[in-house]
Amino acid sequence: MDANLSNIIIGAVSGQTLPAVWHMIPEGVKSRCGQGVDRLTGRLTRRWDREDKKENADVDDDIKREDNKSDAQKKVLDLLVPDVAKTISADPVLLEHAIVEMMGEAFSKQENKDAVAEEALKDIGEKHTDSSSTNEALDEDWLNFFSSYAEKATSERTRQLWGRILSGEVRHPGRFSLATLRLLSEIDQKTAASFVEMSSFAIGNAIYFSQKHKVQHFSELLRLENAGLLNGVSTQLGRSFKLDNNNYSFLVDEYFIFAVKMIPSAEKNLNISAILFTETGLELLKIIDTPRNETERMLRLEDNLKENLSISNYYIHSIIKKDGNPEQYSEKPIRSWDRK
Numbered sequence: 001m002d003a004n005l006s007n008i009i010i011g012a013v014s015g016q017t018l019p020a021v022w023h024m025i026p027e028g029v030k031s032r033c034g035q036g037v038d039r040l041t042g043r044l045t046r047r048w049d050r051e052d053k054k055e056n057a058d059v060d061d062d063i064k065r066e067d068n069k070s071d072a073q074k075k076v077l078d079l080l081v082p083d084v085a086k087t088i089s090a091d092p093v094l095l096e097h098a099i100v101e102m103m104g105e106a107f108s109k110q111e112n113k114d115a116v117a118e119e120a121l122k123d124i125g126e127k128h129t130d131s132s133s134t135n136e137a138l139d140e141d142w143l144n145f146f147s148s149y150a151e152k153a154t155s156e157r158t159r160q161l162w163g164r165i166l167s168g169e170v171r172h173p174g175r176f177s178l179a180t181l182r183l184l185s186e187i188d189q190k191t192a193a194s195f196v197e198m199s200s201f202a203i204g205n206a207i208y209f210s211q212k213h214k215v216q217h218f219s220e221l222l223r224l225e226n227a228g229l230l231n232g233v234s235t236q237l238g239r240s241f242k243l244d245n246n247n248y249s250f251l252v253d254e255y256f257i258f259a260v261k262m263i264p265s266a267e268k269n270l271n272i273s274a275i276l277f278t279e280t281g282l283e284l285l286k287i288i289d290t291p292r293n294e295t296e297r298m299l300r301l302e303d304n305l306k307e308n309l310s311i312s313n314y315y316i317h318s319i320i321k322k323d324g325n326p327e328q329y330s331e332k333p334i335r336s337w338d339r340k
Helices: 005-012 017-024 027-041 043-056 061-068 071-079 082-088 092-126 140-150 156-171 178-186 189-199 211-216 218-226 279-285 294-307
Strands: 238-242 248-252 256-262 269-273 275-277 311-322 325-329 335-338
Touching: 027 092, 027 140, 027 156, 092 140, 092 156, 140 156, 140 178, 156 178, 178 279, 189 218, 189 279, 211 218, 211 294, 238 248, 248 269, 256 294, 269 294, 275 279, 294 311, 294 335
Parallel strands: none
Antiparallel strands: 238 269, 248 256, 256 311, 311 325, 311 335
């Protein structure tokens, strides 16, 4: 296929974000981008066909018509073949109803997939710096499942969600499992709202609630555990942190770092009770817009640490960032606590 992928995909999308940064995207991402968009829309395949035909022949009326026909229209034309029509019904009214119903459903599904593809392209353009350099292709089985879910995305938020999933998979193959796709296709609005609320307290791969806060949010937490997004709600789980020579352990977040000291003992690790995100929960965390209240997250962790009788004191330092990367933390703690 002689047609250049860059020109084809830029000509196939309506948004401007992706074309503007296309030259900065790794080749593997470009290839997977074309693969994913083509599976949803078929636009690249049709454009490739047209480009090849242009190179080898004049573009006649038949080629122009072929380029403009949608998959749904092709099905309608097949349906109108007299022999097929006879097998469906001799009643022209019933035949007309069948055609209208099929056209409406096909167009609706294609409209949804087109919208998801557009959202994916926008997200790839915005997050192109967070991309893998691997040339691995997208898994065909994964694409089949994804396409079946994307065609049901009727709302703007749902289309944006599936678009971000495709974007993440294009940029990092294997990021989203089939289990995650299945869960997202079945999750109800109440569970989704609970996940957004609870994920706002996430620190790394866990939520650190005191017993009081765990009881306060128990119904939401249990709903998420039953959905396969959390562990450690109905059973006691925790995270283990290594201690240094001074009996300190460090919990690092995006904006702050906890220096936690353990009461001298024979233990070499500090164990803190935690509610852990499952693999599916962690995958979902990567694509949602979670409002973060840094003060609330810090207070929740503090309450958790104060309940832990093996902890003697802690200090909280703010992380100083330079060019978007954590360089160091403030010498003077912003908060501290001592068990006395």
